[in-house]
Amino acid sequence: MGSQSLINPKSINITLDQSMDIATITLTNDMGDLSLDTFIENLEYVFKKNPKKVILNLTDVSKIGDNFIILLAFYMQRFIKAGINVDLQSSNQQIEESLKNATELLNQIKPERISKSPLLLEQIGDYSVASIRSLKKTIEFVGEILICFLRMPFTRSRAQKGHLIKNLYNVGIGGIPIVILISMLLGLVVAFMTSIQLQQFGAQIYVASLITIAMTKELGPLMTGIIVSGRSGSSFASEIGAMKIAEELDALSSMGLNVTRFIVIPKMLSTAISLPILSLFSQFFGIFGGFIVAIFIIGLSPNAYLTQTIQSLNLFDIWWGTLKCVVFGLLISGIGCYEGLKVEKGATSVGEAATSAVVKGIFFIILFDSIFAIILVYW
């Protein structure tokens, strides 16, 4: 009888009779090195030859991996569906039973239903409900913070103290180097760019006024806010989110410690205290950056630059900047903590919380900066 044998004769042997009508698949006991891929390639080959009958010879097999069983069941079903007769030859009852179980399991798998995308109206409805719910949550959060702040003078917990100091260190001291670096670079760039324009009028001395006013009124507080939002807002969100996943927040509540008071308030307070101070650093070093450009590139005398700077300095601007910073600090830390508390499950949602803390933080900083600007104009 003419027949042809295929790959991997050690563990699987396939023969087709000459008329291509009957395919015999023989498995041997030693299947240890047969990969799933080779196995299905072989079965797929038989299927493509489209024989009338398949003889599945398992008489030599006493031990077979369950992945092979499932794939065998899968192809047996496929053969039967294609109108090919399957003749199972086996001497091991356990294997036969496993095959039967696997076939049953395969029958349970229903083709996945394609979910219809909801109607536009439904989507609007869902979105509205979600928005209202989230608004309610936000109001609750803000309310709780307000209550905690109002109660703060009357309730003191020793447990809270260390937290405030640690947070002050992280947000304030930890932020100093990056705030100094970025503000100085900002001062350098602004001074350099404006000097080119002012040169046309011979008014380079006004670089000093420009830098001073810009840094104290706008850029100092704004840049500090953005840096702290990126540095600390995201860290608050991820820290609280990770705590929530690890059930640390539940543990705190169970010990009678209010999460808002114990975790959120120290973070908000420390940010509200640190941010104005960081902003002063930013203002000083921004002006210093301008000073360097003025002396070494524009060629102004240090004396003239300093005199001009002092003339442009306005105490009100610095106070106003400080006030803005306090508000920014509360916004950044509040949003960071809120996003952290919203975390529900998994590492991904911690990442999402951190992202959303920074994006929302920066948005609200700029929004409130505009509001402050409008107040100042109409005051």
Added chain:
Amino acid sequence: MKEIIKVKNVSVIFSDRPVLENVSFTVYEGEIFAIIGGSGSGKSTLLKLMTGLLKPTKGQIIIDTIDITNLDESNYFNVIGKFGILFQNSGLIGSMTIKENLMLPLLHHTKLSLEQIEAIVKYKLALVGLKNVETLYPSELSGGMKKRAGLARALVLNPKIIFLDEPSSGLDPIASASLDELIIELNKVLGSTIIVITHDLQSIFKIAHRAILLEGTTKGIIAEGDPKYLKENSAHPFVKAFFNRLPSWRT
């Protein structure tokens, strides 16, 4: 019996603090091998060494005739591919559903069709006694279910060697007993070598063919053999105390 894992004179030192000193033992193909010992005796370090996640300060670890202590990356994955590992905290990826978690190794290592993969995933979940959890995320499962899903993922490629890190911790007695049955069954049916790290004495006596007992002060193995035999016959006070669940052996 064929040697499948051979640990040869391995020492591990974490910044001047030795954790393991001169540890040697052999695991044979097809056995259930238990690594036991008190907290801080270096069990988890040993697991990390055998799975190549940690390199020893000194010594060799030979898996299937390949020394894994100095392998390049591609060879490393070839060897590691033979393993199934159940981590202590299940190690499921939190951003993927249970089904996606189980599909991951099959998608990456085989050319099976999605339909076939789905069948295998469903089968493995049924094998560990989980039903209707495919679309859930790990965070939506209980501790015991997570553990079983983690085990299902470790089994998905029918690995030759299965490492189980504290499989019964956090499970109720029934679940942990059925997990023991499952481990014995897997060992019998698939012929996989299973290495278990555990504290659970009952489960050790039930499943382990051989065990090594690590001890923190000697930083090495103080007993090796069939746990039932060790329990009855060991003269070492720590071994006796450990297997008979007695309070501290030091006086």
